[in-house]
Amino acid sequence: KQEVTQIPAALSVPEGENLVLNCSFTDSAIYNLQWFRQDPGKGLTSLLLIQSSQREQTSGRLNASLDKSSGRSTLYIAASQPGDSATYLCAVSGGTTDSWGKLQFGAGTQVVVTP
């Protein structure tokens, strides 16, 4: 059974520092990996999706890497801002036809960026 772990559960950084969020998974047979942002009382917003054949994806200040063989992904957020304060979740999609789209989530990392 796939297990997804995010460490740390929470972190606080001063504005301007780079954020590094970690995600690990136990089964390397994945279809894709997604990073989401969740604001308090809100739904999830997709940030980046990395296909299993890719090593990284970038969008603006965000960069996500994927190392399938070691079961790890890292989300980098450059030059953090107070508006980046949120919970960040990673999720993996299974590698078999009947498990595509069925996401297995980590518990998330709660981020606070202090002015």
Add this chain to the structure above:
Amino acid sequence: NAGVTQTPKFQVLKTGQSMTLQCAQDMNHNSMYWYRQDPGMGLRLIYYSASEGTTDKGEVPNGYNVSRLNKREFSLRLESAAPSQTSVYFCASRGQGNQPQHFGDGTRLSIL
């Protein structure tokens, strides 16, 4: 651009009552999903529908039923609510291929 719309946003039930959570998407997506989110845990898949007319169980289906009414709508029903079903419920949809899932804002359900 409504995306994924869930109703109601909040609901309080008594143990044993029934209710249906509604979800609709306007992105012409084939696949739709229901998740629950509990404190300190990630989201867990309850049921999903890969396409109109099909539904399948996810990780935690006990106590729930679903209906894929048409391509747009996917409802989740609690037949006899239990306190353990107190949670935040999220609906999501996804297009074809390697596309991200789009989430609604959730329904916060309390069962007394």
